[in-house]
Amino acid sequence: MENVLEIKDVTYKKNQKLILKDVNLTLQPGKIVALLGENGAGKTTLMRIISGMAKNYRGSVKIDGFDKDAEKKAHLSFTDGLTGFNDSTKIKAVVDFYEVVYQDFDKSEFEQLRRFMKLDLEMRLSQLSRGMREKLIIALTFARKADLYLLDEPFGGIDAMARKKIINSIILWKNDNATILISDHFVNEIASLLDEVVIIKDQTIYAHKSADEIRSNHETIEQYYEGLYDGDEED
C-alpha cells in the first residue's frame, strides 16, 4: 500500500535560524503516530510544512503520492485554531463554512461528534472556553474524511475526564486506512492508542519506532521518551 506521508530531506530556516534539518519521515496508512519533542523542537513547524502552511523549505513532502499543495490539502485534515473567523461567529456558521469549502466534510458525522462534545450550534466562538473551542476543533477536524489527520496539541485546555473520553474515541472516528499524526504533552494518556512514535530532537527526526518495539523492551512510551533526554540533563 502507498505511504500516506513521505517527507524527504526537508530543511527549513526562518529568520536565518535553522528550525528543521534533513528531515526524512514515512508514515503508512492506518497508523496512529505520536510526534514528540520539547517545546520549540519544531513539531508545529513540521506539521505546517506538511500542510503547506510553511513555505520556502528545501526537500519534498508527498501525501498519498501527491506533491502539489491543493491535492495535499485535500487529503489532510489539520487542527486549526479557527482564527480566520470573527469571535461573534456562531458554531453553525463555522460548520457551514466547512461544508462549503471541504467536499469531504460529513455533516452527520459532525452532528454525532458535536453531541459527544456537548457543543451548542447557536453558541458564538467568543462564548467558548478554551476547552470547548478545542473540542469544536477536534469535531471539525474528524468530521472530514481525510487520509491524514494532523493534530497539533489538541487537548491542552480540555479537562482530564473529557480528554480521556475523547482519546478513547479517536480510533472510532477515523477510517481504517487513515493515519493520525498527533503531537501532545500528555504522552501517558495517548500511549495506549499509539502504533508508532516519532521524536524530534536536535532539529531533525531523532527516532522513529513502533510502539510495540518500545513496549517489548519493557518500557512505557513515556519512559522511552524521557530516557532520550536523560543524558542532556546530566550535561
Next chain:
Amino acid sequence: MAAFERLFTELFKQKCKKAHVIILLQFLSAFVTTVFAYFEGNMIVSGSERKIDLFLPFLFIFFFAFSFLFLLIYLIITSFQTEQINHSQTWRLAPLSDANIYLDNTLSSFVNFIYLALLQVISSIILFGISYLANKRIKNGWDNMMAIIRKGNQSNATIADLLGIALITILLGLLVYLVISFLNFSSQAIVDFLPAVSSKLVVTIIRLILIIAIMWLLTEIYQFIKPVITSPLSYMLGVEHLTIWPAVGLFTVLDVVLAAINMFLVSRFFEAKQNK
C-alpha cells in the same frame, strides 16, 4: 474549478455583509445631513416653495455626493480584510493552491467593490426617480438638461470617454487591492528572511521602511513603463482618445503583472499565520 467557485462564494458572502453595512451608513449619513440642512440651512428655503418639497432632492444630492467617500472607505476596509484572509491559516487550508486562494480572495473583494458601486448607482437612481416624480422643479430642470444634450448631438467619443473613465475606475480599484497585497507579501517575505528580532515594534518599523522603499521602487518602475505602454497605444488609437484609452491599457498591464507577481510571492514565500 469547483473548489475555486465554492471558496469564492463563501468569501463573497462574508464581504457582502460589509457592502450592505456601508450602503446603509451612506444612506444614514445622507439622511442626517439632509435633516441638518433642512432645519439649519437657509439655502433650502427658496421663495414660495415649501421646504418639504426639497427634502428628497437634497437627500438624493447628499447620497450621491457621499458615494465616492463611502466607496473609498469600503476599499480601505476590504483591503485590510483581504490581507487578513491572505494571512489566515483557516482560509489557507482550503483545498486549493495558494495562488488560487489569493485570486479568489482578491477577486471576491473586487467584485464586492463593483457590487457596492452598483448598489450606489441603483439607490441614486431610485432617490432621483422619486425626486423627479415628486418635485416639478427637478423634473423641469432634468428635462431641460436632456433637451440641451440631445440638441448638442453628443458624439460617440463622449460615450466612449465615459466608458473609459468607468473602466479606469474599475482597474484602479483592482490595482489598490493588488498593490496592498504586493506590499504586504514582499515586506513580510523580506522580514522572514532577516535575522529574528524579538521586539514587535522593531519588526513593524522594519516593515514600514521596507514598504516605503518598495513603494518608491514601484513608482520608479511605473515612470519607466508608462511611456512604453501608452505611446504605442496613443499612436494606434489616435488623438481623439489620447487621454483615456492608453491609460486603460496601462492599468490593465499593471493589474495583470502585479497579480502574477503576487501569485508567485504567495505560493513561494508568504506563510499563513500560525494559530492554535
